[in-house]
Amino acid sequence: MTATPLLSELTTRARAAAHAQTPGCPCGATRTLTDRPDGTVVRHADTVAKAHAPDTHPTDLTTRLTTAEHLPGILLPPLAPTPLTLHDRLVTFWPYGTPVDPDDPDAAPWEAAATLLARLHRTPAPTHLPPMRGPLKALRAITRLRAACPHPAAAPVLHAWTLLPAWARAEAPQPDTTTLCHGDLHLGQLVRYPAPDGPWLLIDVDDLGAGVPGWDLARPAAWYACGLLPPDEWTRFLSAYRAAGGPAVPADGDPWPALDVPARTLTVQTAALAIVKAVAADRPLDEVEQAVVDACARMGSVPPELASGFAK
Template sequence: MTTSLRDRLAALSATATREGAPAPSCEVLADRPDGTVVRSGRTVAKAHAPDGDPRALAARLRIAAHPLLHGILLPPLPVTAPDGYLTRTEEGRALTRWPYGSPVPPDDPDAAPWEDTARLLAGLHRVDLRQLPGPVPPMRGPAKAARALARLRTAPVPSNGPASGRHAPVTAAGALPAAAAAVERAWATLPPWARGEAPPPRTGTLCHGDLHLGQLVRHPAGDGPWLLIDIDDLGRGDGAWDLARPAAWFATGLLAPDLWTRFLAAYRAAGGPVVGPDGDPWPDLDLPARTLTVQTAALAIAKAATADRSLDDAETAFVDACARMTSPAQQLAPAGPGVG
């Protein structure tokens, strides 16, 4: 992040300060190529991805501010600009303002609000697209998966390494070439829509597009209700995508069966339309869960290669799941209780 961008974000987040009051100190909450977030007091400012579409972002901001999303999405704060909820840098990068909310504590997994997350998703998925300010842009989940594979293919993965059988788990620490090959094989099994190469077969649901626990905050901070944040991938699509990351974590053994069962039960109890009210949800979730498993594994390998390190246990679990996708069973979901 350049000094000028930080200063611009600090000024934007400080505009909510009461006149005459001293400006609060500036804190960088996130600084990644696809987004930088700066906090000043009770307000945050975000610089969105440089290659993003400002018109699509403006549409997503109008949706997030719509009354139908009250209590589901954190609403943006207005800015003094023609677009109403976003302004731009001299280089054209989109900037937005938001209320500050307290995130899920990263060092306290027991505090993860799985059931609240499920209820928020159910509410999001029940929103009638016809009542939203349009046009509603497409959900960007498959496009992000394709970008993850592109990043893997440009990462400094060694060209040689320990060989891996076609269906063998990739468990050897540092076996990045074998891991990358397993991910590519799994990617090749996915249909074109999941790879971002064709429209999805189902597009009638408002989707978050990038659901994980980092996308939730309490607002007001501290003891307010949980709300979904980060609308950069929000749009029309297949709502199964939003359930697929918890499903993939469950399938790889990283989410306990009881937590998955509670998450799924809460979604169904709240009237979530993506899966039926009972029975096995996996026919609806399998392909999106596979895709997000491949995406996660691809990013893990790319990051490990760039940092010249081995895969950790969680990353290896996703790579092993990719290897299982090309096994004769073709089954990602673990067998046994808790699947439904």
């Protein structure tokens, strides 16, 4: 496959940035880690270059980079506080960190993720930081679902979407405008830095902003509610978050009233994207994808804020 002009120049810039950081760079091959319309990431030695989504706002991204730069023990700090522009895309540079091993689920750093989130949530959101972008990404997933070819699984997902409050559908401001949130927390957003075995840090500032902290717990909460995350792993995550003083849920007792709406929204988002991908590949939904669609179908009959979770 022929590299696009963006990918070719991003590769060149990553190599140059690596050489500037490490004069004795071993100069191995430059690897493409991700190449999607919403983000292209390449690595050369210990430097990573990322071309952000085409609609990324330069002022918002710069503010997010500055925030990451000032929280080095929580967020991976960028190599430079301002992005550059390549082929109409904003580009940032980062040190390389060792990601979570997807082939070793027993080593998933749930406690580290929860502790980092709690520390992030206890940090006051900087002035002028834009809103956390989680609800906007959920809305975009629904927009993509509506634009896809008709699919029998779409109806319960779209119905579940209508039951969510306006803020979760990005139609109204979030009820919390002061808490610093990651906005897209999953295990792929953690790396060890310095590589290979430094402490865990959060990466990806694209959705960082002020908002409802429960959103950052929503994906594991939704997986647990859908039966996709074992109860012991959910307990490890929730207990570590509480032990670190995380403000998204009460210190003890039922956490679900604070997590129900975000978890429902992430389930709808996940189901919508699953259907879009299945339609594009002309294949049936797999078992996991069907599970989140089924959870959406149950949402209409299960009252909000159920202690045991909406999909149980």
